[in-house]
Amino acid sequence: MPNRSKSPAWVLLHTALVIAVTCSLFSGLRIATLSKPAIASIEELLPQGEVHSVHFLSAVLLSLVALAYLCSRILRRYQAEQKFGRKPLNYHRVVTWGGISLIGVSLASGWLLFSGISKLPLTRTLHFYAALGLTAYIFLHAGVYLVQFGQNVLKYILKPAATKRAQLVLLCSFLTIFLMGGWLLLAKFTYYQLPVSTIAADTIIDIDGHANESQWADADALEVSTDGGANFYQGRTDVRLKALQNGEEIYFHISWQDPTESLAHLPLIKTDQGWKIQQQGFEKFDESRYYEDKFALLLSSHCDFAGAGTAHLGRSPLPGKPANWHGKGYHYSQSGQLHDLWHWKAVRTNKMYLADDNFIGAPDKVRAGIRRYTAGYQQDGKESGAYLMNWKWYSPDSITPKRLPRDTNALAPFQSFDQERALDWTISWFDYQPYSTESDQLATGTLMPSVLYTSNRFEGDRADVRAKGVWHDGFWSLELVRKLNTASPLDIPIEDGTCLWVSAFDRAQVAHTRHTRAIQLNLSKAL
Template sequence: MHNNKALWGVLHFLAIISVFVSLLTGLRIAVLDHDYLLIFSHFLPQGELHSLHIFSACVFTLCALFYAYWRLLGQVYSLSKLKTRNFSIRYHLIVTYVLYVVTFLSCISGWLLFAENISFDKSLILFIHYASAIGFILYLALHAGAWLIELGLRIFNRLLSPLKQIKRSAALVIVVIITVPLFWIVMKATSSHVLVVNTINVDQYIQIDGIADESFWEQALPQTIFTHGGANFEDGATPITIKALQNGNELFMHVEWQDATESLRHLPLVKTDSGWRVQQNGFHHFAETKYYEDKLAIILSENCEFGAAGTAHLGPRPLKDKPKHWTGLGYHYSETDVVDLWHWKAVRTNHMRLMDDNYIGKPDIVREGARRYKAGYKTDARESGAYKMNWKWYSPNGVVPKRLPFNNEWLAPYQSDGNIQEAEIPWVLPWFDGEAYSSLKDNLPIGTVLPSILYTSNQFEGDRAHVRAYAQWQDGKWSLELFRKLNTGSDKDVALRDGLCLWVAAFDHAQIAHTRHVRPIKLRFKP
């Protein structure tokens, strides 16, 4: 078996496939952090890619490990064993060192990212992983490009001919082929973070006030997840710590995440000499990253597939018959089950003491009058109650408010140029504290700032109001308490039970640019 060329052929073939899949899926995932990569969008795959990326990483890592092992044993073909050392061979031997470096960096950084452990410097690891991907592209240009230039189409014969001798090393090839799916199955089965859910008595009282000062919270085991890729957070990342309790009827959670700024200025209106305008820097394209409230989203699903229960479908048009995504990043939708989505919003729902109970379902139909297509992201039904935006129709060139407060003095705290603590003012105008807008009555001075959120009642009623929640911001952290019935009976909600998977994402005054993590967090109910 010395210098087994068939084994080299199999490993090389698997490595080619897995590197290409890893690079293409990885670059599509990297678009979330580096939108300039959209210039290559036509060459990148679209759809649910996280699982494919991790599977190809498994294949490539195993190839690298097998190669390293058999190379040490001298059982696999290598250029370095060749006695002739012409220019081409010497060149490729040197280029191989590039491969060793980028393989080592890519595999180590990739698996450290997958670990989602908060004790590593994730920004550095993300950078190394991205840089090693660029290194791989460089390597491919130097290695495959050079062979292609030297041999032309004969390169394919060079690649495939060793496979003809596969019978001579069938045993080793079988070891490789069996190991890959086994590794994948074991890894998927063991890759969840575990969130232990302690049981408390049904008569024990928890005040949903954003302050986890009840004694049961101290006994709850925290699970901290590193999330990254969000706009405005330091290095785009924030750790999110979750604790959970249940009493047989309801599930309680305490969620805490770092956010240096409390952001409540949600698309405020400002009066200019040409009328009212909405302050925004990306809202027109549904990607505001400046004048927006802080948010937190929790996805819950029976499906524990990587990447938000397999709902994250990347690319500008993952659904061929549906509209392009405005930013080209992708859509959330589920091909099969309903995936629950709880969305806490620092202005729009916090004063209602609710999370917005939403869900991710099958892709919506295209609605001709809707400028923004949201695929599977939908709100639960509500019987009554709502927040509304305080404009009759949004345009970047100017808006007409729906309502102004009865008394101009009501607006005084909002004219502070940020000198006032954000939390001291709600940034919400109750519908009945104002009157319908009339240009004749609008005597507010130029420069007046007006909240954009109108509450028509103090909260939603119905399905959309199933998740009670309240958060407080203090010393660079949001602290959110929430609870929901284990089983609401709604077909747009997921029943909360042992083994259910969830994902969390934080938004720092950003409309859609949220942090993310790949591995599910599995609820483990403890008696």
């Protein structure tokens, strides 16, 4: 190894590169656990919490370093070739060029994913495997240097010439300024824009899921690519949004592709050992087979990454609170800011013509006897109305139903299980009778819905969002409406500049699609 020290520019860029690659790699692998459960086998090595901002900030730093390196490399290569000719290839030069190529692929695929320009699943695949390649590069590059030269290599790459250390401080200041400027541009000026068309106050918009009023045809549409969800083709679906407002209420029409209308929500089946829930992951609150389709909108007065900073990844991102069962993370607000969450459910709320009005706030306290801790994800209050699950106590092996049909013929339509059959998988509390072993004369293999309706719909804060979805020819069409300002402390006022994020669920409990950039509402457009 040469005795001469490296230049301040080289030391700064190399150190920044190490920091950027390390932060990008570990935060990216944590994000990847959402759709690649196999990575969770090394979850103890990965950071937890709000890692999206770390990932994007390190991407800005890596981009700046790559740009500076590219410029200096071109200049130095030209000067060196003029003076010495081309250097011969050796192990470290080959590995270095391999690392440069992997960083280039990571940056190109990452920015394509961030921008939403590329809708090809290959882009995310390239991004993931480039990250794995960088993991190997670290060992092949840094590991071999350490083996070859020992600890002295650290002095060589971290200690600039004493006479040039003032230059290092100056260069570090410039890099910090560019980094903060790049982060500001990324965080504040990369939102999708959704124009909200103004309609007359007396215009009637029927919330029926069909969106066949002329005002919808005239409204501007925004299409957002979402991915990372279970059961969708290659994990992705494009979401198309339109919005109207009349000064009092705001209307949304949202459509997305879903090959099947999934309505069989955790069916119960009679076995030789008793009743059992049909499930594939529900014991960990991560059902991905026997579940209804859903859609969620998160609305916030803040437009930060990770759903206004509410997505905290990992099994235990909250110290002192229970670990989550599925290892994906929690939603909660650290800033004290409340965020609105509208949760439409194809079985449990669609028949009510509602979306479940929820919110994300500060982490809730742990409550005795509650199996699932949900941190900041909570439901608005209600005055009446409910749906219940038709079992007394949950067990993955067997359950006891709360009620059985008075007329067993009522279960006949459900006996041929088919996710594509458009059946009403809800049952009325009043058409069923309390369970008893004497009345349970149903045959082994009998299927029964698990969602019990005790009334027609919610009343109160939880019913602030009216909604209706219709599935047809591989697409869901969903209409929603809510007052711009409900005056509820659990709802945010919707105004110009409000941001939202959308997620589609294909018969999945929590494995939804997602997108990075916030959608900002522009309420100034008139039809």
